[in-house]
Amino acid sequence: MSNGALTTAGAQVQPLVGRTAELAALHGQLHEVARGHGGVALVIGEAGSGKSSLLRSVADYAHDHDIRLVWAAGDELSQAFPLLPLVDAVEGAKQAVIAGLLRGKDADGVHIVDPVLAASDQLIDWIDDLCSTTPVVLVLDDLHWADSASIRLWHRLTRKAEQLPLLVVGAMRPGYDRQELAALRRRVAALREVGLGMQFELEPLASDAVTELVAELVGGTPSRRLSQLAARAGGNPLYLTELIGALAREGSLTQDDDGHVDATFENAPASLSAAIADRLDQVPPHVQEVLSLAALLGVEFSVGNLATVAGRTVAELVGMLGRAQSAGVLKTVHGGMAFRHPLIRDALCEQVPASVRAALHVEMGRALALAAQPATAVARQLVAAIDISAELASADWLTDWLVTEGPTLVNQSVSVAKTLFAEALHHTSLADPRRFDISVLLASALFRAGEFEAGERVATQALTTIDTRRIDDDLLLDAYTALADVVLSLGKFDAMLILADEARSLRDWSIRHLVRIDVLRARAMGKFRETEAESLAIDCLAQAREVGVPWAIGSACNMLAFLRIVHYDPDAGMEYLNLGIAAVEGDPALYDLYLCLMANRAYAYYLMGSFDDLASAVFQVRQLAERVGNRRRMMQAELFESCRLFETGEWQDYSVHLEASDIVDLREPLVLIDAAAAALHCDDMEKADRYTKLAESAAEAAAGASIADNIFIIRALWLEYQGKPIEALDELMKGVRKWDAAYWPVADAVRLAVACDRKADAKVAVAFAEVTPYKKTLPGLALLCRGLLDRDPAALEQAAHFLRERQLRPRLAMTLEALGLVWVEHGNTGKARAALNEALDLYEKMGAAWDIRRARATFRAHGVRAGSRAARKRPATGWNSLTESETIVANLVAQGLSNPQIGEQLFLSRRTIETHVSHILAKLSLRGRVDIARIVNHRP
Structure with a gap:
């Protein structure tokens, strides 16, 4: 042998x-x-x-x-x-x-x-x-x-x-x-x-797998001694690989003629880290020095960045990196190089004392900054240094770099930006002109992070302690405007007005700047001096249009539109909105204001009952908001969509919308109340119970806000569903007596009061409906209430005409049901049956099983029977289980359209389409879109 x-x-x-x-x-x-x-x-x-x-x-x-x-x-x-x-x-x-x-x-x-x-x-x-x-x-x-x-x-x-x-x-x-x-x-x-x-x-390798791995690594059958040595690795494949590699490099492996491999060793690596250190020892010291810098760049790094921080040319590095690659320390990856395993990088980092490592990170950051590398590359090094030594030393280059790259850094990582700006501010004197810039950047980072009060303190301190005479007019006014927005968001209207007045008196502003300041003043007064605020906003609008200040035009129009809308005059509000949109559209600097105006236009469409326009407007707002990541406007769009789907009776799609969006997570009481109501009407007790509990929790959390009072709506509906109309009426009347604006449940109060023979309550509710400020935008409400009380078919038919035009299907169905009963009382069975059948058609399209059951029972008691229509339950699976919207989506999927493309066609969000597709797959027991296409294309 x-x-x-x-x-x-x-x-x-x-x-x-x-x-x-x-x-x-x-x-x-x-x-x-x-x-x-x-x-x-x-x-x-x-x-x-x-x-x-x-x-x-x-x-x-x-x-x-x-x-x-x-x-x-x-x-x-x-x-x-x-x-x-x-x-x-x-x-x-x-x-x-x-x-x-x-x-x-x-x-x-x-x-x-x-x-x-x-x-x-x-x-x-x-x-x-x-x-x-x-x-x-x-x-x-x-x-x-x-x-x-x-x-x-x-x-x-x-x-x-x-x-x-x-x-x-x-x-x-x-x-x-x-x-x-x-x-x-x-x-x-x-x-x-x-x-x-x-x-x-992944568990440690079993003993037989360890033996197999060692055999593959050494190219033969391991001896008992080698197997015992391999057992040190505890079944860790990397340790085994590094251990065998170390033994081979030392010439400690021998193989006999029969292929058995033995180990003759003195100091085999006793741990994985020791085995990795042994591998690193295979490269020369000057290469290890370069590798230590590479390790501080990360597991993956670009050769160009390494050349920058090492002060060497790429040509000089090629040979060294080649040696490291041959030794199994590095490997090539797309766009650069990487350590073959993160543990190798860790070992290199640990070889450098912490204090030295922190200083190296700072110097590497400086080198990358001077080489105009991306802000993230520089900031990674600075943050790594802070993680080691807790703070950065004063450095002019760092302050200059932050002033230049700060806005980009805020966008890329708010947490990093806050840390670096705070460090720079700590080392910048009051006399340093850069202190104002750093303060504004820190405040903006705090605002972005949602730390409004901290941001307000930083910005206020900058404006009151720094000599602002040296600050450019536009930059200074931008700082005041940003601070005013935050103060306003905190509800500090008095403070905002003081801030605006302070800005106005600060220097001799041009008319263009004064208009901007006065718009801020008008916004501050809008909460508690409404008439004066409106007058000032009108003056600002006229001046802004004369001198051409788009921001002021848009802001003034937005404020005036809001005042018109809250006073139930959406038509006048729409005129201001269209004027403001035209002024700011296409200006990238005013995109957020443009989006705000567009969102308010959607709200105006909702109040006007223009639901087709609302669907298009909501889709547009959602797309605009997604483009810039404006979550607030995205949620507004979801809220408007929720209202549209509920009011128009698209209750099955409403359920999908709630499932797909984050609107439920906002705990909006009204949305949750509507969700529970839709589920009750559709006999979906599980969802009705869930949304009711969420609505009650949200109302409790929002105690004191008028919207929280709406909880009476769902409580009354539950009582009526349980066959307790008198208790339901009592609940509704509590709401009617404390509300300061009419709402459709007023009509339910009249309906139940008449049915329970409580005419006094009915008259209270009707009087309320007829004096409401909503009378202009919802004339059908007063007509419906008056027709219910007086049992007047003409008034009910007028109300039905209004509701049909506005596509308010749930209220239309209720009105038609009431109209049918009034015709029964007038002895006209034919007209009663026609009204009932139309109501039942609407209930069926909405999936309102409870309403169908209730209406049929009521009319049977009066001797009037509808056609053969029944409250058919949709099957749970199969093609016939798909809703109308799901069927449309399935056909569009089969045409090869992506979810975003389908959403554009249907004015729906991508996530809503995704939810529809998930439901289709579940109902048809399919795995993917290709299966949907196959099913659709093979249907007769």
């Missing part, structure tokens, strides 16, 4: 051993994705357990089967910068668009309110577009290091995977207690229950 030494050069590839079941399951999901069916997979395991090897197998399979691969990885240094890993994975022109959004501007220069929200929507659209042409696998490695926004987006994409040819794969280490990671794991577990997801917990 002859012995020979075994040697190894460079990196050993860790074979995928002991993970057969996981690999087979992943390949099975990849096969399904290729067929058009999506899924989710989450791989959880300790460092070195084989997660990366499994993900490599996913990438290899995707490459071999023409599946589009999108690969992203979390980064420890990037956690404070939302979405960076995913944005880096985007290719082509789309990446520049999304990166621009994260910097706070879109391609047209429009300011982005919430860059993360806007960029997230664009990333979703990009994945949608990819999936429309090819199956896609999205991998997000190192989820435990990913920023919160990336994890939330990964979570959102799991919902996409239920419908699209999309496999969403993630890998993470256990033991990270972040809330969003826990939610993500719960989501995958839920999908696993329905066969759409899988989750792997």
Whole structure:
């Protein structure tokens, strides 16, 4: 028997051993994705357990089967910068668009309110577009290091995977207690229950798998001594690989003629970190020095950035990086290089003393700033330094850089911006002219973070302690305007007026600036000096139009429109809104004001009962708000859509809308009351009970606000549903007597009062309806109430005409039902039956099973029977179980339209369409959109 030494050069590839079941399951999901069916997979395991090897197998399979691969990885240094890993994975022109959004501007220069929200929507659209042409696998490695926004987006994409040819794969280490990671794991577990997801917990390799892995690494049968040594690794594949590599490099492995491999060693690495250190020892000291700087850049880094911070040319680095790659320390990745394993980077970082590491981070940040690298690259280094040493030393270059890049930094990471601005402000003297700029930036970051009072303190201090005579007119007035907006949002109208008056007296302003200040004064007075405020706003509007100040025109029009709307004159309000929209439309600097005007126009359409116009306006507001990530306006759009769907009786779509949107999470009492009412009318007790409890909780939380008083509406409806009309009437009359504006439940009070023979209550409610300020916008209400009391068919027919024109179907059905009863009392059975049949048609289209049952019973008691119509229950599954909207969506899916395209056709949000598609898949027991197309295209 002859012995020979075994040697190894460079990196050993860790074979995928002991993970057969996981690999087979992943390949099975990849096969399904290729067929058009999506899924989710989450791989959880300790460092070195084989997660990366499994993900490599996913990438290899995707490459071999023409599946589009999108690969992203979390980064420890990037956690404070939302979405960076995913944005880096985007290719082509789309990446520049999304990166621009994260910097706070879109391609047209429009300011982005919430860059993360806007960029997230664009990333979703990009994945949608990819999936429309090819199956896609999205991998997000190192989820435990990913920023919160990336994890939330990964979570959102799991919902996409239920419908699209999309496999969403993630890998993470256990033991990270972040809330969003826990939610993500719960989501995958839920999908696993329905066969759409899988989750792997990678345990240490079993002894037979360890033996197999060692045999593959050494190319022979391991001896007993080598096997005992391998047992030190505790079943960790990376440790095993590094251990065998260290032994081979030292010439400690020998192989006999029969292929048995033995280990002759003195100092085998006793831990994984020792094994990694042994690998690092294979590169020369000057290369290790460069690698230490690379480690401070992150797990992945660009060679250009490394050259910048190392003070070397790229040509000088090529040979060194090549040596490191040959030694298995580095690997090439798309767009740069990366450490072969994060633990290698960790080992390099730990070799540098903390104080030195902090100083290096600052110097590297300075070098990147001087090289005009992106703000995120510089800020990553500065934040890393703060994490180590708690604060930054005073540096002029840093203050100058923050003044220049500050606005971009606020958009890219509010938390980082707050930290750096506060540090810079701490080191900037009152005499430094840059202090005002830094103060304004810090205040804006605090405002963006929702810390309004802290932002107010910073801004106020800047305006009162800094010599503002040196500040440019526009910059100074912008600061006052921003502060005024925050003060107004806090409800401090007196303080806002003082602020505006202070600004007016500060210097000799031009007429253009004075108009802006006076608009602020008018807004401040609007709450408690309404007449004076309106007069000032009218003057401001005239002056602004004369000198051409679009912001002042739009702001004055918005204020005047609001005053008209709250005084129940939406037509006059609409005139102001259209004037303001025309003044600011197309100006990127005034986009937020434009969006505010558009949202108020939608509200005016609602008050005018123009529901077709409202549907279009809501869709437009939603699209505009999504473009800039304006969550407040998005929620306004959802609120208006909720009102439209309820008032027009589109109750089945209303339920879908509530499920798809975040509007329920806002705990708006009126929306929840409407939701509970719709569910009761439709005999859906589970939803009625849920929404009622939510409504009562929301009303309790909003105690004191007039909208909280609306809870009487749903309480009365429950009592009537339970067959207690007198108690229901008592509840309604409480509301009627304390309300200061009429509402449709007043008509229910009249209806029940007449039925219960309580004429006095009926007269109170009718009198209330006839003097309401709503009389101009809702004349049908007074007609309905008067017709119910007087049993007057002419008044009821007039009310029905108004309601039919306004498409207020629930109230129209109620009016027609009442009209039928009045015709019965007048002895005209034919007209009674016609009115009843029309009411039942409407109830049936709305799915109002309770109303159908109640109305038929009432008319039977009077000897009037409708046709053969019955309250048919829709089947739970199959094609006939689809609602009208679901059928339309299914046909559009079959035509190959994406969810955004379908939404544009139907004036619905993408999430509403997604919810419709989910319902279609569930009702038809299908896996994906391709199955919907197949079913639709094969129907007769």
